[in-house]
Amino acid sequence: METPSCGQLFLIPVPISDKEPSVSIPQDVIRQTADIRYFIAENAKSARKYFKSIGMEQSALNVAELDKHEPSSGIREMLQPALNGQDMGLLSEAGIPAVADPGSLVVAEAHRLGIPVVALTGPSSLILALAASGLNGQRFSFNGYLPKEKDQLKKQLAFLEKLSGQTKQAQIFIETPYRNVQLLREMLEVLHPETKLSISADLTGSNAFSITKKVGEWRRSQMPDLKDKPTVFIIQS
Amino acid sequence: METPSCGQLFLIPVPISDKEPSVSIPQDVIRQTADIRYFIAENAKSARKYFKSIGMEQSALNVAELDKHEPSSGIREMLQPALNGQDMGLLSEAGIPAVADPGSLVVAEAHRLGIPVVALTGPSSLILALAASGLNGQRFSFNGYLPKEKDQLKKQLAFLEKLSGQTKQAQIFIETPYRNVQLLREMLEVLHPETKLSISADLTGSNAFSITKKVGEWRRSQMPDLKDKPTVFIIQS
Numbered sequence: 001m002e003t004p005s006c007g008q009l010f011l012i013p014v015p016i017s018d019k020e021p022s023v024s025i026p027q028d029v030i031r032q033t034a035d036i037r038y039f040i041a042e043n044a045k046s047a048r049k050y051f052k053s054i055g056m057e058q059s060a061l062n063v064a065e066l067d068k069h070e071p072s073s074g075i076r077e078m079l080q081p082a083l084n085g086q087d088m089g090l091l092s093e094a095g096i097p098a099v100a101d102p103g104s105l106v107v108a109e110a111h112r113l114g115i116p117v118v119a120l121t122g123p124s125s126l127i128l129a130l131a132a133s134g135l136n137g138q139r140f141s142f143n144g145y146l147p148k149e150k151d152q153l154k155k156q157l158a159f160l161e162k163l164s165g166q167t168k169q170a171q172i173f174i175e176t177p178y179r180n181v182q183l184l185r186e187m188l189e190v191l192h193p194e195t196k197l198s199i200s201a202d203l204t205g206s207n208a209f210s211i212t213k214k215v216g217e218w219r220r221s222q223m224p225d226l227k228d229k230p231t232v233f234i235i236q237s
Numbered sequence: 238m239e240t241p242s243c244g245q246l247f248l249i250p251v252p253i254s255d256k257e258p259s260v261s262i263p264q265d266v267i268r269q270t271a272d273i274r275y276f277i278a279e280n281a282k283s284a285r286k287y288f289k290s291i292g293m294e295q296s297a298l299n300v301a302e303l304d305k306h307e308p309s310s311g312i313r314e315m316l317q318p319a320l321n322g323q324d325m326g327l328l329s330e331a332g333i334p335a336v337a338d339p340g341s342l343v344v345a346e347a348h349r350l351g352i353p354v355v356a357l358t359g360p361s362s363l364i365l366a367l368a369a370s371g372l373n374g375q376r377f378s379f380n381g382y383l384p385k386e387k388d389q390l391k392k393q394l395a396f397l398e399k400l401s402g403q404t405k406q407a408q409i410f411i412e413t414p415y416r417n418v419q420l421l422r423e424m425l426e427v428l429h430p431e432t433k434l435s436i437s438a439d440l441t442g443s444n445a446f447s448i449t450k451k452v453g454e455w456r457r458s459q460m461p462d463l464k465d466k467p468t469v470f471i472i473q474s
Contacts, residue, residue, distance in 0.1 A: 011368050023266075024358040027259045099367055099374040108371030111449045119365040121261040121441060127364050128356040130336055131248050134345030137336040141378040141406065169378065204358060212348045 007082040009110045010036060011103075012089040013096045013122015014050045016230065017205030021054055024123040024204045030054050032120060036089040038081040039063045040106055047091045071102035075109045082115045094230070096124050100144065100174065125203050126172055129232035132210035133198035135170040136236060143173045146183070153183075157190045157235075164195075165237040172234045180226035183233070191215045191235065198234040201226055244319040246347045247273060248340075249326040250333045250359015251287045253467065254442030258291055261360040261441045267291050269357060273326040275318040276300045277343055284328045308339035312346045319352045331467070333361050337381065337411065362440050363409055366469035369447035370435035372407040373473060380410045383420070390420075394427045394472075401432075402474040409471045417463035420470070428452045432474040438466040 012033050015024050034056050041047035044065040048058060064078040082088045090097045090106050096119070097103035110117050130137055143160065147153045160171040175183045180201075187197060193216030200210040201224065211224065212234075249270050252261050271293050278284035281302040285295060301315040319325045327334045327343050333356070334340035347354050367374055380397065384390045397408040412420045417438075424434060430453030437447040438461065448461060449471075 020265075022264045024263050026261050027264050028257075029260075096364055096368050098369075098371065099364055101374070103368075104371050104374045106371075107369065108449070111371050117369045117371070117447050118445065119369040119437075119440065119447065121358075121360040121365065123358040124361060124364045127333055127336055127361045128358065131333050131340075132335075132344065132354045132356040134335065134341050134343075134348050134354070137338065137341045138381045139379065142376065144375045200356075203356065208355065210354050210356065212345070 005085060006115050007085050007087040008116045008118050009079070009082055009107070010087060010089045011097050011107070011117065011119040012091045013120055014091055014094060015204065016094045016123045016125050017202060017208070019205055026121050029120045029122065033089060036087050037061060038086050038088045039091060040066065040078050040088065041091045042066055042093050042097070042101055042103065046093060050091070066102060066106070072105050075106055079106070079110060079113060079115060082110070083113060094125070096122050099124060100126065100142070123204055125200070125230060125232050128203045129198065129200035129210065129234060130170060130172060132200055133170065133212050133234045135196060135198055135212065135234050136168055137170070139168055140170040140172060143171060145175060146173050150186070153186055154190050157187060161191055161195055161235060161237045164235060170234050170236045172232060174232055177228045177230055180229065180231045184223065184226060187233070187235070188215060188219050192237060193219070195235055195237040199224060199226070199231060201229040201231040203230070203232070242322060243352050244322050244324040245353045245355050246316070246319055246344070247324060247326045248334050248344070248354065248356040249328045250357055251328055251331060252441065253331045253360045253362050254439060254445070256442055263358050266357045266359065270326060273324050274298055275323050275325045276328060277303065277315050277325065278328045279303055279330050279334070279338055279340065283330055287328070303339060303343070309342050312343055316343070316347060316350060316352060319347070320350060331362070333359050336361060337363065337379070360441050362437070362467060362469050365440045366435065366437035366447065366471060367407060367409060369437055370407065370449050370471045372433060372435055372449065372471050373405055374407070376405055377407040377409060380408060382412060383410050385416075387423070390423055391427050394424060398428055398432055398472060398474045401472060407471050407473045409469060411469055414465045414467055417466065417468045421460065421463060424470070424472075425452060425456050428472065429474060430456070432472055435471040436461060436463070436468060438463055438468040440467070440469070
């Protein structure tokens with residue numbers, strides 16, 4: 001018997017704002033997405049919402065959802081269609097999957113199983129924010145979410161500021177949108193007035209903005225409205 | 238007299254492979270690019286080649302080129318059209334400008350002058366490679382080019398491997414394409430057999446691939462053909 005040749009695992013980007021897909025997803029990527037029938041998603045409901053927005057026929061689609069509490073469980077089984085020769089797609093809640101979300105567990109398993117992985121172009125709030133910041137695009141670090149607890153948060157901010165001074169890296173981090181205002185307040189309290197702070201919010205959206213100022217200047221400015229907006233913070237000292 | 242309101246500085250993405258723009262540039266971004274008349278480019282000739290590929294009328298366009306040897310010189314003057322109320326576009330040689338290229342100097346000056354900066358979605362080889370690697374997308378560093386000199390290169394590779402073990406960051410770096418094969422050879426010599434090494438080449442192109450294996454496995458494998466191909470390397474230990 002012949003072994004069926006593997007399908008490929010496509011990393012499917014989705015929009016990061018409520019604007020239509022044509023703003024941030026290339027036409028050929030929309031077309032490639034629409035050809036796939038088997039998907040793995042961080043959230044099946046929002047994946048299906050996206051499929052609808054690009055005109056895909058829902059009934060023919062199979063969408064497996066990653067376990068919220070234990071995302072590493074069951075991945076081998078979810079990838080079975082690819083081992084059977086079917087192309088598959090991986091989606092996250094926003095942007096490019098497997099960056100700043102649990103999708104890399106699926107990609108790692110695909111590599112172990114010998115399934116070819118193909119990343120498709122789409123929006124990355126981290127890279128868009130970095131480009132729009134004017135900070136060091138030749139050397140940077142992404143730190144995910146900072147600690148929630150106030151004292152630890154202050155320590156981590158001071159650490160990243162010092163590290164940035166030593167390494168010349170732009171230091172990127174994100175926060176759950178409802179905590180943005182609090183994080184900004186802590187930053188303006190803890191960071192040195194000469195440290196540069198870039199704030200990008202609602203990227204690719206109707207109210208997108210990217211502003212870079214020194215912390216001392218931010219302290220004298222009107223605060224931008226970050227409440228509940230997806231925001232990327234970058235500091236460089 | 239009224240002060241004219243500023244134009245905006247759009248960060249214009251361009252393809253990273255020789256495939257047509259629809260593969261990696263969203264339709265609305267192509268449309269927005271075609272509406273702009275004033276550009277600043279890392280290389281005017283390749284910028285014009287891109288404008289032609291999306292059907293723009295060349296004669297009406299103004300393309301200022303960054304100084305190759307002193308990219309920071311003359312930027313203030315190049316941004317004058319934006320201060321006069323014209324929208325402008327910034328382009329690099331490949332991908333999203335101001336990431337892994339000198340464009341951030343232009344963006345920083347735009348922020349100083351109060352010119353609004355708008356990043357448009359396009360391909361980023363760093364993020365596509367990271368997503369396709371299955372390595373840590375929640376914590377990573379981009380290190381630009383590593384040292385050319387052999388002993389320094391080995392030291393830097395050992396340093397990044399150790400750092401990755403301590404911080405759990407994926408460590409990303411790139412090389413001038415004609416030096417890829419040499420860099421890969423050094424990596425396989427210096428790195429620990431258990432360290433994961435991801436290689437992504439010709440992303441979004443006809444011969445794109447992303448492969449992640451442990452260094453020990455790479456040593457026993459046939460080497461991928463990286464000669465003269467834009468390649469992103471990522472290690473994690």
